Amino acid sequence: VQPLPFESMRSTHTFINGRGYPDTLNQATTTFDPPVPDDSAPLPESSQPNxxxxxxxxxxRLLLRLSNLSVVDYFTVTALGLDFRVVGAGASQTRTDPARLPGGLPGVVTKNWSHRTNSVTLGGGEAVDVIVDTDRVPAGIYTFYTTNLQYLSNGSEDRGGIMTHIVVQ
Incomplete structure (x- = not known):
């Protein structure tokens, strides 16, 4: 039996919005101007415009969609000092509202499995929607990062990885 092509796959670089830390802290958007053919200057490290x-x-309240585009790795993300309310998973809401179902479906009980947590674990291909309520949170900078320490750098570099800041003003 021949193994599947992704059997030996190893992830070495992780990103948030196409960037690794500390580039995730850039407020300004970047522009990408491809060099002319005779230009020997190196390409910019990030061409992510957002x-x-x-x-x-x-x-x-802040809505974050957390997506793990990896097919082989699990990531646990957190932001110390902030609580998340999981309100969606896998393109579904975490609550069923019978009034919104076709025909109203009388007698159907509303099920609510949304929950508060301070960390979310995502498997390969999973997506979760969380709401961060900043009502009772002091203003400040909160670090959003993965607790999988091996993903706080990219490859052999000292930088990169899944980390950014959530700034509450």
Whole structure:
């Protein structure tokens, strides 16, 4: 039996919005201008046009969609000092509202499996929606990162990985 092609796959680089730490802290968007053929200057390290730093006003609720695009690795993410309410998983809400179902389905009980947590574990291909309520949170900088320490750097580099800041103003 021949093994599947991804059997020997090893992930060495992890990102948030296409960037590794400390580039995840950039507020400004970056532009990518390809070099002319005779230009020997190195390419910029990031061509991601969207900022990865998360900024929220105190008292607001912040919706984060956490997606693990890896097929072989599990990641646990957290932000010390912030609680998450899991409100969706796998493109489904964590609550069933019978009034929104076709025909109203009288007699159907609403099921709610949303829950509060301070960390979320994502398997390969999984996506989870969480809400961070900043009502009772002091203003400050909260580090959002993976607790899998081997993914706080990319390959043999001292930087990169799954980490950014959530700034509550």
């Amino acid at each position: 900022p990865s730093l998360v900024v929220v006003q105190r008292g607001q």
